[in-house]
Amino acid sequence: MNRKYLQVAAIIPLMMTGNAQAQPAATPAGDAGIRIENLDKTADPAVDFYQYACGGWMKTHPLTGEYSRFGSFDMLAENNREQLKSLIEEIAGRKNEPGTVAQKIGDLYNLAMDSTRRNAEGVAPLKPWLDRVGAIKDKRELSTFLPELMLIGIDPFFSVYVEADVMDSKQNLFGTYQGGLSLGERDYYLENDESTTKVREAFKAHVVKMFEMFGYSKADARKRMEDVMRIETRLARSHFDKVKRRDPYANYHKMPVSGLQKLVPNIDWTKFLATLKVDIKELSVSQEEPMKEVSKVIAAEPLSAIKSYLEWKLIDNAASSLSDEVYALNFDFYGRVLSGKTEMQPRWKRAQGSVSGGLGEAVGELYVAKYFPPAAKERMVNLVHNLQKAYAARIEKLDWMSAETKQRALEKLNAFYVKIGYPDKWKDYSPLEIKPEETYLANMDRVSRFAVREMLDKATKPVDRDKWYMTPQTVNAYYNPTTNEICFPAGILQYPFFDMQADDAFNYGAIGVVIGHEMTHGFDDQGRQFDKDGNLKNWWTEADAKKFNERAKVMSDFYDSIYVAPGVHANGKFTLGETLADFGGLQIAYQAFKEATAGQPQEDKLGFTPDQRFFLAYSFVWAGNIRDEEILRRTKTDPHALGKWRVNGELPQIDAWYKAFGITESSPMFIPKEKRVTIW
Template structure:
């Protein structure tokens, strides 16, 4: 998910959830589609293939995708529903200023390829010329903030959100940014694959400059300027793994201290450009990259910064311009980075754009048509069952002291549960959608969002605000508000089946709910207390015992070879792996509690326990290209789908019992080598 910069929000990026019916009320099914399986391999040999091989064969990768799994299939179906809603508005004439007018007009402009191709780069020409006209380095910061207010990132990021150590109050925060490849390794690693990506990135930068009228020589020079600045920032930026340490990425200081620590930036001008009158205290998440930006601004010639600012503008706008810009951007980010062969059809890109810019306006329509109050009620009840089970799991841990258990139970009891959609919708009345250009409206929408965010400075945190829209196929845990959130769009099959029994539903959505809850107690979440404050609430010795047990998970995943010569990153994926582990244990206990007085029958040739684990594994069915595997391994805190099955289940004793896994099976892991945390 995309949320505020550098916030420690844990999204179960590929998952979904809802509630289930009482098994005494209806005759339920197994929930399984046996054609999804591949029984030519045994469960203990390769459970991912055993449970998902049939699904993968039925859904080969098309040219449009670098990865396609069960969640992508659900997202596609969801996207078609949203398209129908949006196109209904786009086809009618609506009163100016209404939600219908804003959604319909923005979609129509995104779809109007004739106008977009006729305009070429005209929509950004004035902005490019304004950047080119900079005469003095003192003008860099005003231009940076002007671009930032239009949603165009440059040297570093800024936003307003909860103070990690005073979670009830919103403060101004800044963090590293400025490198468009996202991860520092792309600029610094020297292996052949990364070196090739870097060379292709240079060609892409050069291509963009030629598309706005630069000569080949001028474009090459500007590319070198961009690479010099981005590489310098990358060298002192923190890796994705280093960013996972909340304490190490918290540096609260006064405004006077900021000016003293990083004197090379005109901070008064910076804040003024963002429309912020005053800042008394702020959090600088990563000091070194921002200090390096100050150094670059004061040592490099203005011409290099002009090139850098122009590139960030063109790159940000490319997907909103004519087809040659769209093709250039896709050739690099789509083909080179992720291995996709063709771009998404225009309607999908248009739907995604409207969804991203006017999310809760679309969300209101989506919820009204596709989400029932009954589903929300069932989900809330199921969450309560999982909370009870997690409480039992916490109480049973012998490695944790009684005092820490008490505080953990308090945190669990105060989880803020969000299901379906917000109780209060965002007000977009100040946002205008006009018929000048698609790009101009993208900038207006970004400016509206930025102003809305900065307006919260110094105000209490709104703990009822949602960080995802209802139509998002995803879920998250937010430590700052101690909340778990399950949007409406994910409350569907295969994550939940109204006709299936508890074995299936607890194995699917039950594990996902347990996953999000466990994030409150993973290596990051456990550092935040029940009120969402970054605070050590563990008794002496308990944290060390937790780390010792968590290290078993790190070591296990570090040894997994995801491609020849490329291993998984156990430290980067630790939080998600612990959440999968906890989710499985908690959901299994909740399922056993729910069926204790009414044991389930065997169905479709499988026991209830077997169906529980098959339902879980099916969530991760999917195919993926090698290029995308490399991208995820560098940057994604989630393990690959195959290893969320084959890497997670060998640590769960109930799985061994369900499928009679023995030491002779390849996936067998000796008990003393298994993770045992939650």
């Protein structure tokens, strides 16, 4: 299921594209944390600080065919994957008691690895679903068939979700959200520049080839492709763009079920909700216009075209769970064309991804037991506390914010719910059955049903603040506005983000900024609209809100001016939440570092001052190589700035960086002080 637009603000996209090959460990960093071989000493830090701080590592970690981007996050995720491999393969290699978590992990992994069986089955495992689409005789049947697809994780036309009611954050709310686009983002259907047109034409060819693989004639496949493109393009025209989706008020429309019936009359919502087994009286229609268009599409399009679209959604969803031939064809478009990859992931990584996706906390429990030391959690707790203190001090000294708003900001800061490492209570997987006698696709459908059912069953229940939105092994972190929580899974609490052997200069520059980044999401252009209890409620004076927006505009305008590729600008409004979070993270972590080490002798190490090592540690977090195709894709779809600009775009906004590296007005990276971002 797609996660709702404001559910979590992560430091990198929740769904990372491309996994990396294992890399040899660098030489020990020692207590300085910095590894000299990662730098490019031939580069001038005043001209291109990203190249200076990361160029050595980028040179020794060139892109290979398996991935479209490879950076520090991916390197650590790959190390974690290697650790999990031994744990999962040990379980999969033995006989496990039926119904146990071990049986589910082992059998799902073995099903994913059994290429001989899947190749023999070919496309047959999907045939029962395709036959059901073929048997639809009346559009009225869509009111029960669409939710059946949603129960196995497919979202034709739109998606549904259950999350906290943003106006009443202690209570869950069922909602609808725009969806149904195979390419994910409306721009792919509507823009006509050369690169977008190329992707769109390749997608059309891909759809035809996939239909042919499933036994349709070339003429039938082409006709079905035209149906799919016509329907998805109609949906795309009605969709909110990526900037408007960031406005929480514009994406919330609470109404009784009868109101949705009037808005979207061509679906019987009583039958729809009954099929989902959801008993509700009210819901939120996140975007009304796209839902109105869904109703119009169902009314206007012939049933045959709608069936083509549903067949495609089933084929597209099943492609990674069928034969090698189907998977390879699917990779040719989504991997090669869309992201620029040239090689598929090894089968064991794909299998492990399925297990971690379906039984994530069960795998996470194994992971933390073996690889997450209690001392790491203790040190993180101290770092978080120090950053909260530094944030409070900065808020209190703001010259542009009134005392009234400051007080409420401090209340929100002090109310942060902090999660570190892993959940206190592990998820119960007993309702999930993995049946090795059935096909891999059938079992993946069962995995999806378990996840969707778990979500839907919360529709009328209070919000569970202890729920985790990432697994412990995830290399990431997040802020959730409706629970006002910051979360740092065990997976990210390792080098190059966190090093138990390194000094404060390194750790505050790396994981300290990550902590500050997530804290700042509580006060970015979206997060600031939620109060300390997680409700969408204005706690700012009108004058303070205006001043905030003026300062935030400096950041969005700056990123609008950046060329990420020839003729392609960054989208400063789309990335604003993340660029503000990076800025705030740097400001807060630097102050926390200075306060934590005040009165203590700070030594130069490896020829760098403590302040220099702070900024080098931060910069290396974003080290990475990326393909041109992936740059264009992320610019359309990713609310985060590209790694290069999370360094070269952010550091010139930080006064302390200029002093640390002696950056002067003659530097191409220099920004006059009066033009720098000044918020937190």
